[in-house]
Amino acid sequence: MIRAFCHGPAVKSAIERLKDIEKPEDVLSYRDSDDKGLTWTAPQPSALVGNWSKEIYRTGCHNHVYGFTQLRDGTLLTLFLHHYSNDYKRIRKLGEGTWGTNISQPYISRSEDNGLTWQVPVPMDNAALFDGIEPDSPHGGWSETAFAELPSGRIVAVCRPYRSPYGWQTHSDDGGRTWQCCTYLPFSPSGGPQMIATQSGYLAVVGRETGLGLHTSVDGGVNWDAGTLLDHDCWFNGFMAEAEPDVALIFYFCPGRTGDQSSCPRMQRVRITKDGPVPE
Template sequence: MLSACATSGTAKRVCLSSEDFESKTVQAGGFVEFAFGADRPFPQCHASTVARTQDGTFIAAWFGGTKEKDDDVAIWTARRVSGAWTAPVKTAKIEDSAHWNPVLFTDAQGKTHLFFKVGPEIPFWRTYCMTTGDNGTTWSEPRELVAGDAGGRGPVKNKPIILSDGSWLAPASTEHGGWKPFVDRSEDNGATWTRSADFAIDKATLKGEGAIQPTLWESSPGKVHALLRTAAGRVWRADSEDYGKTWSPVHATRLPNNNSGLDALLLEDGRLLLVYNPVDKNWGPRTPLDLAVSTDNGKTFSAIAHLENDPDPDSEYSYPAIIRTKEGVGVSYTYNRDLVRVWHIPLSALE
């Protein structure tokens, strides 16, 4: 089981401790904060997401309730305004069944979208979407993303990306009769969506359920790539040459994976950032949580820093989200199912 600052392939660099990287981040003008405190109005929370609006407001969202899958679980949000987080607000609760996996996404016009899943069982999820025009203060009424959907269309955990041709690509997966990744494509700013075929999986090489929860990036026009969560102890990958319309079969990478979510972000200079648990055991500990970088389009990664490195195997720092901001990158993640932690990391702190 890998636990120190992990490296895949041959890339090497000095890996900072979480304490040193937090200090470096704050000294560069960023912040490391909890989105709410111990007086939260829900016992547990998970699956956070983060967005930055045009006026500089940070929005965090997560699901919270008694525990994951319970009927009282709702979608909550908080906003960081003038250097402080507002109290959590129950933003979406459309029926008395569990709500799951919110995904925030700010489009090219500056509108922020909130996608989330609803349903007591994962194979029968329905996807809903809301939007805000006032930086997360108020939200539109939820609408079903694809009418009549059963299984979960649109983003399943990670943010959509805007491709070089202007279309949106949402990383998606279902869990009915196995884990099946795909993408949803919109050419009209999210009004309608076209589903790709499921990524091909060779069950002889990828043992277990399959692959889920892709994270996407476009390395050059039309060339799109996905890293995927699996139960096989490794991150798997798929690639597209046609703007995500068709995909290669999934194939193994050297990156460890503990059957937990991960997220990636491509910077303008070609660096690919990845936030993940570098643990190679199925259902292994969800600690540490690392920020890593690739300079060869995801072939190899080297750790920049631990974001969290509690040696207690029962601790949990998981389900990260990473986004681009004007000054750098924003990261959010589950903190022991009690809290949501948010980093704003200036680009200078990544050097």
């Protein structure tokens, strides 16, 4: 069975409290297919567990769902980007130590029943504590985010920034229930970046930079290489998967030479090794 998720207008538009939502499917719904995607069921509502009004649905804010990730134990994670409509005054506990450049803050919701119910989202930036003082609000500036689960169970997340000079990175060691303080990436992925963790535990991130760029890490994201240029004129917004152990299959769209006509989609196979990526 294939299960697909979508979000409704209540997530996209500003609302004050969950009671303002007339139907549960206005937030998250799902469709199932038992014939490899040829036909799909009618949308079914997912249930939101707990008090989502405290952090997510508040006056002057709006939210956007950016993708889903499934862990090896079957747990689903979904990313909520929490927006403040460019108004710094609306950000709670705004002050010294707040990361980033406004616009949105990342929250993660978990589902342990294949998306039937979703838990209250938690911030993906555990802003530092100073002498017992409550931390500042999670940083702003997150956008398109990619996740990968290492063999150790650690979940690494990297994201495209809005105005920051580099991307963002954080990780979770408890299945996405809590996240560490965000740090800068030494590169800035965009164009819908994709990330995989290979069977050997290597991380590979593909995204649009000056061209189609690939960055790898052999130590769980502590250090990253300088990057490899895979292609030139491209928008990426593609897909990457581990086709076989430590081999990344990268599928992407490439605009035409003039930029207004598309060429055929392209694919590359790249083996990820401890010494760097090797084309196949």
